[in-house]
Structure formats: structure tokens, C-alpha cells
Amino acid sequence: KAGVTQTPRYLIKTRGQQVTLSCSPISGHRSVSWYQQTPGQGLQFLFEYFSETQRNKGNFPGRFSGRQFSNSRSEMNVSTLELGDSALYLCASSPWTGRGGTFGSGTRLTVV
């Protein structure tokens, strides 16, 4: 059974640009959650999607957005990138909402 796949693994962007990250969940999992991980702030919840609907949202500015497709794959978009957005972005999939679940390997975003 394939795990959670995140693409790309690494990304370098310039301030002001926008970026889209992708997460393919485990087959059959309908929940996809996104987290930002930084050394100082730990794992911060961004949002969760379940059956194409955003179920929960963390305390991040509107520059952070996401969506989920009918095949449960999810994308996360960050517009007008700031230096502070440099982080490891992790997604996790689960059959149920609010359960965290299985994490992908993450996308390492560096904003210069």
C-alpha cells in the first residue's frame, strides 16, 4: 500500500512569489491535514480537508490556502511568500477527520 506522497521534496522561492505544494493521501483516506514545522514553533496546524471540504483551519494568514480534489489529493498554496514562510510543510492523511494519521515526507520550502 503506497504511503502519503508529497511533491516536490524541496523548493526554493523568492520573496513575493507564490508556491503550490501537493499531497497524495493513502488510497481510501478522505482526510488530508497540513502542518508547518519549524524549529522554533514545532508542528503548527494549517488546515484539514475531508471529502473536498475544509473542516478546520489554523491560525495562519489568508495567504495560506488549500483545496482537495475528488480523488482526495490535496494542494496547498502560499501567496506573496515571506522569509518567515521557510519551513517543512507536512501533510497527513487519515480515514477519519481530526486524527492526524500518516504523515508524508514533507516539502522543504526555502524563501530567499
Added chain:
Amino acid sequence: GENVEQHPSTLSVQEGDSAVIKCTYSDSASNYFPWYKQELGKRPQLIIDIRSNVGEKKDQRIAVTLNKTAKHFSLHITETQPEDSAVYFCAAPTSNTGKLIFGQGTTLQVKP
């Protein structure tokens, strides 16, 4: 409020000793408490979880206890081994939204 406090932030033990990590949550209606292990450069992995209708759960050398009255839960690792060295995260969902809030993490070092 939404808060999960985790202690200690670092823990160093000798191989064979036990390790205990404690988390306190603020939402009394939280009903699910997972623990994740994250090795250096790798994704967080779910190692054990407990639901609010259970006081203790064991899986080989790992156990989790839950005290609903005091709103805290703990991870117990017995007979520690060097491969247990990692960062451990606890988490709890908020009752009204179900989003998962993570503790700040505990860096466990097991000295051979």
C-alpha cells in the same frame, strides 16, 4: 483555549532506563490523544494513541496513560534503546473543531 503543553523539552537517559514524557491539554472535551516519533530528517510516525474512554494502553515497551480529571496524558518507554532517540510529539484535538494541536516536542537521547 487551544493549548497542549509538553514536558520536558529534552530528556537524556541511559540505555535500559525508562523515559516518561507528559502532556497537559486544555480542552476537557478532547477525546483522542496520539503520540508521534520523529527521527532526525524523517517524517513523524504515529507510535501509539489512546481514546478518552480508556485509561491506559500498552504496546510492547511503549505505554500511554490518560488522566481525564487532571487533563494530562503521558508516554512511558521502558528498557530504552539507542534507536528510541528521537523527538516525540503529543497531540490533542479541539472539541469544537477537531483540529489536532501538537505539543512542542521532547527530544529524547538514549545514551548507550
